[in-house]
């Protein structure tokens with residue numbers, strides 16, 4: 001019964017006490033687990049590449065509008081002179097690629113695809129970040145409460161998670177966006193669509209976060225350092241905020257980073273189905289939706305938003321995996 | 333632990349020096365008084381949480397802890413030692429019996445009412461990797477008791493923490509380091525420093541060295557022994573074999589499946605073990621002197637400790653006991669004093685040559701049926 005503890009203990013003891021005693025005078029400041037994770041992360045080339053791409057993407061999305069102005073791009077400026085009136089396809093090869101339109105233009109309207117990708121980037125990321133934030137907020141609070149108080153509270157919250165996960169989310173999303181077309185909550189148009197997407201995606205995805213946080217809390221509260229704190233007279237809030245939460249920050253960051261790409265896909269899917277961002281506003285999912293009609297005759301139109309989604313999702317996933325490996329090497 | 337006594341570096345068999353101290357007074361008011369202590373963990377089933385049974389982890393034990401003494405508690409894994417330790421430190425609540433600390437009944441006190449007692453009773457944990465929060469610095473960890481109890485030591489918390497670190501053989505400069513930078517032995521020292529911060533009266537150590545390398549076990553045990561002398565501590569030290577605690581204990585309680593089966597002074601227990609289980613445990617202790625090793629036969633216990641959910645009837649040890657008879661199946665042997673300061677729960681005790689002390693129940697006529 002004591003075997004697992006003894007073996008790990010003996011293995012880790014390999015570094016004899018004397019070794020540590022010898023170096024102690026040189027390095028007085030200790031390295032926190034965070035600093036060690038950072039060192040480990042820096043050595044992971046793939047994850048660093050993912051991080052760089054993510055930073056670039058976020059910068060582009062944040063400055064999307066100024067960037068468009070700077071480059072003289074307009075996502076909603078149709079130009080029929082670029083369209084072959086017979087086929088409604090862009091004139092020229094590769095979807096109308098030219099010096100003026102490096103990624104080509106869309107069929108039927110002749111709008112610049114680079115401009116539309118740039119415009120779609122901030123929409124995609126703001127929805128993904130907003131929804132992730134909402135899921136993390138709800139999931140963390142309810143997950144910690146369930147894991148910490150256990151018993152009936154846990155049973156109730158866990159059943160609630162099951163209900164949310166069983167919810168026909170797509171149908172609900174379609175219904176809600178259809179019924180809110182005209183305007184609601186004092187909003188209309190793009191702000192309304194973005195808010196609805198954030199709510200629908202974030203509010204129904206929190207159980208994934210909640211389950212992870214709950215499981216982590218359950219296992220953390222069995223650790224002996226929690227008993228040690230209780231043995232010194234600590235009460236619930238102290239244990240929660242000082243003993244447990246610092247250990248939950250890492251997993252929460254990791255799984256948030258992994259939730260973002262899945263939310264980007266979700267947004268794209270809803271917009272693709274026509275219940276997310278509405279045209280003429282540019283969005284990656286919406287562009288894919290349009291492009292499907294032309295995929296045989298103008299594959300360029302599909303490749304551009306497809307690639308944008310692919311690169312973004314991949315970069316966030318690589319970053320998330322790298323963070324997980326850096327923060328908890330055993331989880332691999 | 334296996335036999336490693338041939339290793340010249342192994343310093344464990346440092347016999348506790350013959351006590352020159354005043355010594356724990358047997359007649360003094362006990363620091364801790366445990367009576368009929370029970371902890372059953374309910375086993376529930378289904379949605380309605382219907383109770384279908386119980387893990388009888390601790391099932392009616394009595395003992396005292398006298399001021400200044402070291403009480404060793406020994407028994408195989410799963411015998412309920414940790415549960416007992418968590419009960420007397422009130423990390424867990426008993427389902428029966430009573431615990432008195434310094435004359436106050438603490439059996440069912442609430443978290444709030446327990447706070448004052450928390451200063452006087454501290455615990456040292458088994459797992460040096462789990463007992464320190466990996467996100468806190470050593471300074472933060474060792475100063476937590478001061479924060480939690482609102483104690484402001486003379487000269488400030490930091491100074492006091494650094495003094496404590498020195499006391500346990502660490503450098504005060506470790507203050508800003510994190511637990512993962514230390515070896516198991518060093519972490520256990522940090523745990524000891526934390527336990528001693530508030531100058532407790534009673535320290536309960538649950539297998540404090542069993543997760544450590546054998547060569548380091550002795551260092552930590554000796555440190556605890558030195559600190560006891562220096563600070564006038566009372567210890568309850570839990571171990572799963574006798575090799576560690578026999579050197580530091582004044583008295584030893586042997587636990588089997590939720591019960592105390594033998595409780596005696598160290599030398600008495602060592603020289604005249606009466607319970608077959610104790611004899612088996614003793615035979616497993618490595619003998620330092622190779623010449624003597626052959627003289628004592630090793631008693632190998634067959635099988636494992638039975639499940640505490642459904643313990644054997646009568647004597648709980650009977651399924652593994654080579655002396656078991658009919659009466660052992662039907663009647664549970666009570667823990668009685670067969671000599672002064674030597675309590676045993678067995679129908680056919682070993683080494684019971686002398687008649688039982690007056691006034692106590694001897695294991696009557698049945699003893700003869702054994703021959």
Ligand SMILES: Nc1ncnc2c1ncn2[C@@H]1O[C@H](COP(=O)(O)OP(=O)(O)O)[C@@H](O)[C@H]1O
Pocket residue numbers: 001373387388389407408409410411412413414415416640
């Ligand atoms: N919280 C708990 N819930 C249910 N059973 C428990 C719990 N804690 C301990 N037990 C059981 O009680 C018995 C005694 O355990 P423990 O006190 O840890 O023994 P020891 O420390 O002597 O190895 C074991 O069978 C164990 O499985």
Ligand code: SF4
Pocket residue numbers: 607608609647648649650651653654655656657660665677678679680681
């Ligand atoms: S009472 Fe019987 S079974 Fe139990 S230890 Fe004694 S002899 Fe063995």
Ligand SMILES: [Mg+2]
Pocket residue numbers: 410413414415538539
């Ligand atoms: Mg134990």
